[in-house]
Amino acid sequence: MNSMKKRDVENRLLAFEDLIMRISEALSKGVVELHDVEIEADELEIILQPVIAKAVAPIAERIERRIVELVKVAFEEVKLEFPGRVVEVKMGATKAEGGTRDKSIVLGGENLPPYFYITGLELAPHPPAFGGDIFDMRIPLPKAVKDVFGDALDNPIEWARVWVNKFGAEAIDVHLISTDPTIRDTPASESAKLIEDLLQQVKVPIVVGGSGNPRKDAEVFKKAVDVAEGERIVLNSLNLDMDLKDLCPYLSKKDAVVINFAPMDLDKAREINRKVYDWIPKDRIMLDLNIAGIGYGIEYGFTVNERARLAALIGDVELQHPFNVGAANAWSAREAWVSMDPYWGPREVRGPLWETLTCVICLLTGADYFMLLHPVSMGVLKEIRDYLFTEPNPSIDRALEWVSAKL
């Protein structure tokens, strides 16, 4: 009772203060409108002064006090819950799991929008992972990449070793470009040998990429899973142009993970997933909605990823898969690799930065696995992952130093 009365009195006082505030504000602006009678400010002041000067004095003091008091309001923590959850997919298998990898990688499991930290809730059970790209033949590569790998570019095994031993690649993505019938038409059996070799020489999970020819890729994938029994390799990728009814039953008997590729199209993504579900369990399927580089249409991939992840969390089971990102696409942006006017900086800097930033944007859409071309991107992205996967807890002491520092 008492406190209610007190609040009542306070409220009335506040209302009065407001009125006075408004009058004084009007005074400072010079003109006051009162019942359609315009009065000049100083006139009004003369009229008002004797009348309310006495009354105003204590209130003016109170206004002073009110202004100097901070009105506290709490920023209440956002609470969110989602019915959907991304499936967990494991790449690679350790000895204990039936393979020979030193470590396997588990991806997915998110049930919050990407990097939507909520106190007491796990950000995501599994952080994203980063693999290094290698190719089974010389292809045109940006100078920044050639400079780093040098002669290893002629030898995919060596290239993979450099990636893992020197640059800490967490997986190797081997792209079997030469199998393309219009390029070298390397037989699937020969490519399978390369996979076998790779499995021997590096002990990280292996992602096997085809050439993009739907018929040949199916052949290559079949042979690859034959030689990689138990290793849980990842096949990159399946798409709606392939004869899935032929390929999937074959794969279903093996333990490979597949990446379903549906560029920028959620309907197609659901369609291919539905088809593949007939043979391959959900926890062996990843999704690639395709991404382009900054300046080259990245906004399409960004938005389609965001939509897919939100839909998955709301409960669209056909989209509840970890995302793959082919970061090499970042380099399709000319700005990443051409020589430009010196103002824009050397391409050796622009290139890896372009790849890194493209990946940062994808990270924020919730992407899980990244196939990278440049080791600098690998290093920086790992650091960013480390920063993102800690408790939000800033050190605030020097936060505003920049305002007055000589930089």
Next chain:
Amino acid sequence: MPWRAPSPVDLYGLLPKTNCGKCGEANCMAFAVKLVNLEASVEQCPPILEDPKYRQSYQRLKELVSPLVKEVVLRGPRGVVKIGGEYVLHRHELKYINPTAIAIDVDDSMNRDEIINKVKAIESFSYEYIGRKLSLDLVAVRSVTGDAEAFAKAVKVVIENSSLPLILCSLNPKVVEAGLRALSLDYRPLVYAATKDNWREMGELARKFEVALAVSSPGDLDMLVSLAKTLSNSVGVSDLALDPGCFIGRGGLAYTIKAFTHLRYKAIEQGFKYAAYPLVATPISVWTSVKGDAKAKAWWESIMAIALVTRYADIVILHSIEGWVLLPLVLWRFNLYTDPRIPVAVEPGLRVIGQPNEMSPIFITGNYALTYSIVSSDIERARIDSFLLVIDTEGIAIEAAVPGRKLTAEKVAEAIKAYGIDGRVRHRILIIPGRAARLSGEIEDATGWRVMVGPMDSRDIPGFMQKHWVPEKLEELMSRG
């Protein structure tokens, strides 16, 4: 509450319904549709503004279409920069409205020439991108000396050499006041910043000078929204912008992403008034928080800027003027703020380049605006008289259009027919993009024409033509099969 687009019928009900056409639309209903799509503002209907009897409808209409994040206008003598004014959390729910404004700093310890050089660099920054010029928006003047006079002097040097709107950065109200007094009335800067320690004085200044005020509360969201409430309700500063701090490193980056995301979430999804202001990001802070050389700092500044443009920053303050830091940023900002309902596309069709004759080459490309502008300018620059057949790839770039089946042999065949290419040339050869090499067989089958696979990048077209568009090769190609 999240933004729900009002129905055109609701808006129509509030319009004068006279179909007078003064808004440029045929009738009030058409105008209502434009309002719903945020393609027009209520003020474009003169009757509703002028006739007092519509005053209530006007107010109601304003409410129905007003953004969930306050729009704050900053001004320089030659233009305005709008920040905030947003409706949605995700781009696909509508579109993002005001592109994140980019500010670059100068400080009052720099000498006159240094200031002029940097300001000129900011002002003249420009990058051509699909027929548009991407540029920077503001100059942030920082007080390093802590001296009011020195600050005012620096501000004067800046405004004598640039017409961009300003941010005045100092935590000292006396310094800020000196800066404000140095400005003409053409200016409406953002003052950076009110903090828990100086908000009374800063608030008074912002109110007196009627400028926008940034509120900075690094690492303390309770304090941030308390300051926002106090400054808006009690002090009477209407145009605020909020800075929750910009941290990097373990715990820091996570906090920063969280703070920006939650502030915007609460503004848009929960209608929390004191979060519903534009957000200020300060990637410039890496220059004092990150160890390492200038290049390492600039890298992190670039990363922070990209991450926070992605996560709701409405204005970013940077130190780097290096092209390699700013280039990806201006491009990403442009991309992110395009309207997702409208593909960035050009009209498909046949373009004539130079003065082609019946033996001139025919290039095929897609109608993604960027692809088109690059390919056509490369061919034009090489002065190759030719035809450029622009296929409707639904605004998708070639590398995605091929796997996505937006560029197909059938579409090429249709386009050949539709634009009467048969009659234009005597040869039967198409040059397709290197990235569409996979389609060469299908295109030959579908069109009956021969296909020459062009280079992966159109900048190599001149060299490619020299090597391949020669009589022997053409004959060989035509006699094949």
